[in-house]
Amino acid sequence: MAAGTLYTYPENWRAFKAQIAAQYSGARLKIASTSPAFTFGQTNRSPAFLSNFPLGKVPAYQGDDGFCLFESNAIAHYLSNDAIRGSTPQAAARVLQWVSFADSEIIPPASAWVFPTLGIMQFNKQATEQAKEELKRVLAVLNQHLNTRTFLVGERISLADITVACSLLWPYKQVLEPSFRQPYPNVTRWFVTCVNQPQFKAVLGEVKLCEKMAQFDA
Amino acid sequence: MAAGTLYTYPENWRAFKAQIAAQYSGARLKIASTSPAFTFGQTNRSPAFLSNFPLGKVPAYQGDDGFCLFESNAIAHYLSNDAIRGSTPQAAARVLQWVSFADSEIIPPASAWVFPTLGIMQFNKQATEQAKEELKRVLAVLNQHLNTRTFLVGERISLADITVACSLLWPYKQVLEPSFRQPYPNVTRWFVTCVNQPQFKAVLGEVKLCEKMAQFDA
Amino acid sequence: ALQGLAQEKIWFDKSRYDEAERSFYEGENG
Incomplete structure (x- = not known):
């Protein structure tokens, strides 16, 4: 049974994947996300950190046995x-x-749409409109797949559900208002099922779905 | 032992990952990349194809048992x-x-740099210069990792080598001229070792390293 | 948290590259 420390900044949806996976497997995971254990922008630029995690990216995992891993999908898989x-x-x-x-179909448009509403990126109307269209296409694919399925793979939660749900966390909280998500009821049903699993709740807390699409925050 | 058909356009580095993996595992893989078996732009827009592969993207894999899979990493892993x-x-x-x-560190800058030289995209000086810098950083990380290692993971070829080598295929063929790659000798040693493995050669043929950095092809 | 998110590396342009690649290879295949 894996045991170790996950270095990350707080509320990192990429880290959530690993944390939720650990809830399912029982892996013992300490979260180092705040000072003094970890200060984002400082600790991950230190020589000690970079010697284990050469990209300086988080989340980064170090097992109690010294095993080091970066890239959130690899960490989530391991845990x-x-x-x-x-x-x-x-x-x-x-x-x-x-x-x-x-990673390839959800994250780019989701980020392009959500980041300006969080005030961490400049707003570009064309980019946002294109991101919306891409996300519609993605949600349509998921909606069709989930028409006769409760979960993405098989009959129980898998790393597929954990990963896809975490990648849709910001969109569902921030921009997928009721009228926008109305054509994709199976996706919302599935998403709500996922985030209400005890293992998800233990990491994410209460997830409140977007009531009104957030706009650019200057 | 898996057996099936891989739909792709010809010379698709993403498909190469799966094809090389199949060489190692012995999976029986038919390649459908040209007419009449598959015409990219037509076949992958047909209702029959989209019912199995809803994104319409390639590579796409269909097992002889009917099992369908998209996303090149998943296909390579399965095979x-x-x-x-x-x-x-x-x-x-x-x-x-x-x-x-x-996927996250190599492909974005590799695409930004190489696509204009293949005539796939317009040249953008700033994007190209930024891509070069990012690729230098990536190659430095790989070079350090391969300083005392022959392969990326363990003591033999793995899917890690197959995937990273395929993602560096176009860069090494097209733009990583001798003076550019000179600071990263371990990476080039590793790359040449990989592409000269019989299983790689069976798929890629002879891989000739870039002699002079290709420029924008208008 | 937002500071961390702001420093995330996202390939925002990915769809533009996908589209260019698709268009190019469709042309190559006539």
């Missing part, structure tokens, strides 16, 4: 158990499919 | 064997780490 990784070769492949899907 | 996936939990996690590294 999982076989049940949520996918217990057959086909299930495991499908899990990886949705993990890749989250 | 691998346990040896190249990583035979211990830690090795498997490290493999996924480098696979994520390739």
Whole structure:
């Protein structure tokens, strides 16, 4: 059973993937996200940190046995158990499919849309409109897939659900207001099911769905 | 042992990952990349294709048993064997780490630099210069890691080597001229070792390293 | 938290590259 420390800044959706996975597997995970254990921008630029995690990125995982790992998908996978990784070769492949899907299809448009509403990026009307269209396409694919399914892979929560749900966390909280998400009821049903699992709740707390689409915060 | 068909356009570095993995595992893979088996832009927009592969993207894999998979990392993983996936939990996690590294750290700057030289995109001087700097940083990380290692994970080829090498294929062929790659000799040593493995050669053929950095192809 | 998020490396342009690649290879395939 894995045991170690996850270095991250607070409220990092990438770290949530690993934290939720650890809830399912029982891996013992200490979170180092605030001073003195970890100060983002300082600790991750120190020679000691960079010798273990050469990119200086977080989340970064160090096992109590000294095993070091970066890249959130790898950490989440390591802290999982076989049940949520996918217990057959086909299930495991499908899990990886949705993990890749989250990174390549959801994160770019989700970030492009959400970041300006958080005031951490300049607003660009064209970029936002394009991001909305891309996210609609992504939600349509998910909605169709979840038409007859409770979870993304198999009949129980897997790393696919954890990863995709975490990648949709900011969109669902910030911009996917009721009228926008209305055409994708299966996705919302699935998302609400996920975030209400005890293992998700232990990490995310209460997740309140967007009531009104946030706009650019200057 | 997996057996199926990989739909792709020809010379697709993403498809190469899966094809090389299949060479290692012995999975029987038919490549559908040209007419009449597959015409990129037509076949992947057909209702039949989209019902199996809703994003319409390639590579896409259909097993002889009907099992369908998209996202190149998932396909490559499925067509691998346990040896190249990583035979211990830690090795498997490290493999996924480098696979994520390739997607998040290599592909964006590699695409920004190489696409204009292939005539795929317009040249943008600032984007190209930024891409060069990012790729230098990435190569430095790899060079340090490979200082005392022959392969990225463990003592033999893994999916990590296959994925990272395929993501560096266009850069090494097109833009990483001798003077640019001179500070990263371990990376070039490792890359040349990989592409000269019989399993790589069977898919890639002879890989000729860049002699002179390609410029924008209008 | 927002400071960390602001420093995340996101490939915002990815769809533009995907589109260019798709268009190019569709052309290559006639």
